[in-house]
Amino acid sequence: MFLNRLTLAEKKAFLKVAHHxxxxxxxxSKEEGVIIDKYCMEMQIDDVEYDPNEFDLTSELCIFQEDGHKKIALLELMVLVFSDGHLHHAEETIxxxxxxxxxxxxxxxxxxKEWAKSILSLFVxxxxxxxL
Structure with a gap:
């Protein structure tokens, strides 16, 4: 919903974080894949390569400088973690x-988290x- 406001570098970093x-x-899950595909369409960019062995969370998050852009990333990541209907302990930790x-x-x-649950409910x- 708000990802188009990010810079190109932030969009790519966001996708890497989303994959992580x-x-x-x-x-x-299939639902997570659908959400990531929607992120790409919204941002009008191709998906990024994700290699868990080379991924560095701190490096990717440092790309986000503005508080508003950090909040956009967090909002959208909440939709991703709730997309499959479960908040796993590892997802909550990350x-x-x-x-x-x-x-x-x-x-x-x-x-x-509550906003993300509401958005997903409205989407369904x-x-x-x-x-109908």
Missing amino acids: VAHIDNEF VNEIVKQFGLNPNLAIVY QGEALIH
């Missing part, structure tokens, strides 16, 4: 690490309306 988050629980490295208020993550309702 999606794979963190060792289960890359989200907390991202919040910490971004220097954001941990309470903000709670509000963003919208899909159902299309098929």
Whole structure:
């Protein structure tokens, strides 16, 4: 929803982080793949190469300089972690690490989690309306 506001470098970093988050629980779900595809369409860029052995979270997160852009990344990552209907412990841990490295208020993550759940619910309702 807001990813088009990021710089090109931030978009690429976001996709790498998104892949990392999606794979963190060792289960890359169909829903997570759909969300990442939607991220690419929204940002109008091709997907990035993700190699878990070469990925460095701190390096990717350092690309985000503006607080507003950090918040956009966090909001969108919340949609990803809830896309398969489960918040795995590993996903919660990585989200907390991202919040910490971004220097954001941990309470903000709670509000963003609820927003993500609401957005996903509305998306499911919208899909159902299309098929009425």
